[in-house]
């Protein structure tokens with residue numbers, strides 16, 4: 001069910017207006033692909049669109065009315081013509097048997113006389129066999145069915161699937177555009193730094209503000225600094241880091257990269273407000289003075305490479321060990 005925070009995400013308005021036009025002009029595509037970074041509201045938009053398609057009497061602004069029987073069923077999660085395809089666990093794949101189960105259900109007529117909607121999230125987690133089975137369905141789709149695929153990395157989807165979808169890329173909004181929204185929801189405190197830590201994704205600001213993300217990042221940075229002073233051991237820290245539950249590896253790795261980017265920026269005498277981590281200025285400045293810029297650039301390239309490897313079956317502990325060992329070596333030069 002939508003909560004108050006989800007209902008109106010102002011940076012989604014322009015995309016919503018496009019979708020409303022699609023409904024009004026009866027040009028509803030068979031499949032849509034919503035892409036964009038984590039936390040920009042892809043799923044919120046997809047659910048809003050799904051409800052609008054299912055609703056018996058959408059309001060003038062195109063939203064589902066929330067009052068009709070079908071809206072009520074949708075909001076309760078029991079609308080028979082609404083389906084959601086997702087992995088059993090976050091990070092796991094969507095398997096071929098899950099796709100087959102869905103397509104078997106879709107082979108029956110919709111229960112009501114309206115549209116049927118399926119959300120597939122995240123579609124870039126369809127494994128190869130699942131993607132092939134899904135493609136077969138797309139080649140011979142069932143009647144009155146709209147599929148909404150959601151993906152952070154649509155390039156990981158087979159081109160044969162992408163080409164059959166109408167694409168909607170949701171860009172990460174500018175900080176100034178979301179400030180009123182942050183303010184309205186009491187999320188302005190530390191928002192600059194938290195936006196940095198979350199790669200600018202507004203819905204992650206909410207999540208990161210609610211838990212102890214800032215403290216966690218502080219702890220990680222302290223470890224990283226200790227390592228630069230040879231006061232701790234890379235393997236030990238790596239063991240702790242790969243077990244952190246409250247933060248995904250992707251973000252921790254991004255934080256490390258942002259520290260290195262800031263050190264490089266400071267070496268070029270950049271203003272402190274242009275940093276990702278202005279609150280760590282003093283420490284970062286100290287590191288800048290100590291480190292060799294050429295080696296830092298190399299280390300930065302290595303971090304980017306590690307980010308790319310996150311999509312593979314890489315051993316996370318070994319990855320962090322390597323990152324920390326190299327960092328330690330960089331500081332000994």
Ligand SMILES: [Zn+2]
Nearest residue numbers: 055065068071
């Ligand atoms: Zn309705």
